[in-house]
Amino acid sequence: MKSMCMFNGFVSSCLSRVRSVSTLIMLIILMIWLFIPAPVTAQDQQVVNYDLIVDTGGSIDVRGGKLKFDGTTVTATAAELNHVADNLPATGGVNIGTNSAPVSSTAATGTVVATGTSVITNGTRVTINDQTYVFVTALPTAANEVYLQFTNAVTGSTNSIAVTNLLLAASVGGTNNPTSYHTNTVAAANVTVSSLAVAELLVTSATDYHGTAGNAFPLSASSATVVSTVPTDALGGGVDGTAGTIGTIVLHGTGLSFTTQASVSNNAVWTTK
Secondary structure: OHHHHHHHHHHHHHHHHHHHHHHHHHHHHHHHHHHOOOOOOOOOOOOOOOOOOOOOOOOOOOOOOOOEEOOEEOOOOHHHHHHHHHOOOOOOOOOEEEOOOOOOOEOOEEEEEEOOOOOOOOOOEEEEOOEEEEEEOOOOOOOOEEEOOOOEOOOEOHHHHHHHHHHHHHHOOOOOOOOOEOOOOOOOOOEEEEEEEOOEEEEEEOHHHOOHHHHOOEEEEOOOOOEEEEOOOEOEOOEOOOOEOOOOEEEEOOEEEEOOOOEOOOOOOOEEO
């Protein structure tokens, strides 16, 4: 009987110890649950109000997601962003700005047109920036004189020939086309002159004179009934661009823009994605 009592006491003691251990384990699990944060899921967000520095050799891996700034998805390709990086200056880094979208400079333009059916007359003048050209019916004898050739079956009407000769004079000059203009003729500076249509030329301000700088270049004709220019007194339509240092990246409401050159108002070039 005594042995039976001792056995029962031993069993009770063991059960009490088991219950104590179970309670301890449950307490440990509860503490872990309370004080250790849950794993981050794909839906979780974390707001960071301090600098994130990616040191040498590090990287930011989006892994198929989207990189966004102020809710705007950055869609520039890796090759395009690498192009920006390749063009960064030797010192400094990427300048990141949040602003309105930057704009590229727009060239100032104008046209020269032989109007109507009237033939261009001797002495008609056309001014393209710093040079004034004079149409003459005889072979040119002075600088900037442009020859008014007669109509022939090969080259077309007198006006189209004359305007083509003006194109050569204003864009080439010198001794290159002695039968079209005088050999001392000077090409118009800081513009490009190209053929737009029959008897019509397009004048465009050069790259370094885009924007309002090009709008100041004179463009006019002395006889609007025969030869006209649009605008009538100077090039127009040039828009100043947004200045930016080389390697600048601008984040804005419609996307991302970057420039790989030192852009000033009259020759700014931006790529927007």
